[in-house]
Amino acid sequence: MVELTVAEYLKAVTSCASRGMSGAAVYNALHASCAVKAGVEVLYTWNVKDFVRLGPEVAGLVRTP
Numbered sequence: 001m002v003e004l005t006v007a008e009y010l011k012a013v014t015s016c017a018s019r020g021m022s023g024a025a026v027y028n029a030l031h032a033s034c035a036v037k038a039g040v041e042v043l044y045t046w047n048v049k050d051f052v053r054l055g056p057e058v059a060g061l062v063r064t065p
Helices: 006-018 024-038 048-052
Strands: none
Touching (some): 006 024
16 A cells, blocks of 8 residues: 655646546546656556646556556
8 A cells, every 4th residue: 555645646736636637637646656656667547638638657557458
């Protein structure tokens, strides 16, 4: 299990706001933040569009199953 600190959570939410993202995309950002923190090599999702918008650090991990 991966837990975000308050600062990490706020960074993810603020990043979404600056990109005009809202709703379920915010949850995707939080999942992506946990994936990055955990050091995953691949983040599988059918929703590539939302995850790629989160920046190069996340976009480099995203793959479609």
